[in-house]
Amino acid sequence: MAKEPARVLxxxxxxxxxxxxxxxxxxxxxxxxxQPVILHLLDIPPAAEALNGVKMELVxxxxxxxxxxxxxxxxxxxxxxxxxxxxxxGFPRKEGMERKDVMTKNVSIYRSQASALEKHAAPNCKVxxxxxxxxxxxxxxKEFAPSIPEKNITCLTRLDHNRALGQVSERLxxxxxxxxxxxxxxxxxxxxxxxxxxxxxxxxxxxKGVRELVADDAWLNGExxxxxxxxxxxxxxxxxxxxxxxxxxxxxxxxxxxxLGTPEGTWVSMGVYxxxxxxxxxxxxxxxxxxxxHGEWKIVQGLSIDxxxxxxxxxxxxxxxxxxxxxYSCLS
Ligand SMILES: NC(=O)c1ccc[n+]([C@@H]2O[C@H](COP(=O)([O-])OP(=O)(O)OC[C@H]3O[C@@H](n4cnc5c(N)ncnc54)[C@H](O)[C@@H]3O)[C@@H](O)[C@H]2O)c1
Ligand SMILES: O=C(O)C[C@H](O)C(=O)O
Numbered sequence: 001m002a003k004e005p006a007r008v009l010x011x012x013x014x015x016x017x018x019x020x021x022x023x024x025x026x027x028x029x030x031x032x033x034x035q036p037v038i039l040h041l042l043d044i045p046p047a048a049e050a051l052n053g054v055k056m057e058l059v060x061x062x063x064x065x066x067x068x069x070x071x072x073x074x075x076x077x078x079x080x081x082x083x084x085x086x087x088x089x090g091f092p093r094k095e096g097m098e099r100k101d102v103m104t105k106n107v108s109i110y111r112s113q114a115s116a117l118e119k120h121a122a123p124n125c126k127v128x129x130x131x132x133x134x135x136x137x138x139x140x141x142k143e144f145a146p147s148i149p150e151k152n153i154t155c156l157t158r159l160d161h162n163r164a165l166g167q168v169s170e171r172l173x174x175x176x177x178x179x180x181x182x183x184x185x186x187x188x189x190x191x192x193x194x195x196x197x198x199x200x201x202x203x204x205x206x207x208k209g210v211r212e213l214v215a216d217d218a219w220l221n222g223e224x225x226x227x228x229x230x231x232x233x234x235x236x237x238x239x240x241x242x243x244x245x246x247x248x249x250x251x252x253x254x255x256x257x258x259x260l261g262t263p264e265g266t267w268v269s270m271g272v273y274x275x276x277x278x279x280x281x282x283x284x285x286x287x288x289x290x291x292x293x294h295g296e297w298k299i300v301q302g303l304s305i306d307x308x309x310x311x312x313x314x315x316x317x318x319x320x321x322x323x324x325x326x327x328y329s330c331l332s
Pocket of ligand 1: 016043090243
């Protein structure tokens, strides 16, 4: 029997990530090739005409899985009945700006959209915040939507995770699909810690550790980390726009794995509400290694953390605590 359509909200749908993301969702890349979808597209009134253009193109593409499009500038209409909410809407970082610069503009948006989601989304709606500062926007959303379970509110660090996989694959000249279990710890910012200590590569003679294969700790502890941390800025420098196709694709990866599960023996990175695992302060949205099953994520436990990693985890946690304080000061 055909599945009921899932309602998927994309905020900021007239923007560049939105434009890349909505056809991916309508093609089944996010929720599977057997899952019909109804897209809810939200943007602000100045973008209403462009948003309508996106809707026209979705109709023109005649996606078999797409069972309807609600394109609106009304947040209540946009949030009503949604099962998945991908929060892309906001003010993007421009060349030379730090994430903190966009904080004031974005936290007030996330506060008001939290209330709309809380009141009007479907029960058990899963939320992914993409807009920067992603971890802190997600935290604000959580704080102002207290009836949404905290496990349902996440932020995107899968793009950083995928970037780390990509860098290892380029360095070793192996297929990216053969690399797994990198970890992004912490903030989706330049303080994040891309960790390869538990990452492996599938080789003809079995799985081997990335550290062993790269055999260059100076590169792994230095340039590799900086490349991944600074990749967003490098894309902005090259395109004069922030990443869009890779962000959209990674948002699909995040939701697909969350809903449909991670492959056996593989973990992914997700920004989730900290329960104090790995001595990360509770009460932050922090990127951890997670596995997913039956629509629930679980932090991978028991990984060894050496002194180098400990310092990096502490630094990114500290930045997130500062962002949290700054966000609250912007709200008052
Ligand atoms: N977490 C990640 O990995 C990641 C990666 C890339 C970009 N980003 C962030 O994603 C966000 C979107 O990037 P983009 O390149 O698509 O930006 P964009 O400027 O092209 O699009 C943003 C859209 O949001 C809309 N918008 C603004 N305020 C809104 C509101 N209150 N409600 C609904 N829509 C609103 C704008 O009108 C615009 O259409 C930015 O914050 C960017 O920094 C995050
Ligand atoms: O760095 C940015 O602001 C853009 C985005 O978060 C990215 O990682 O590409």
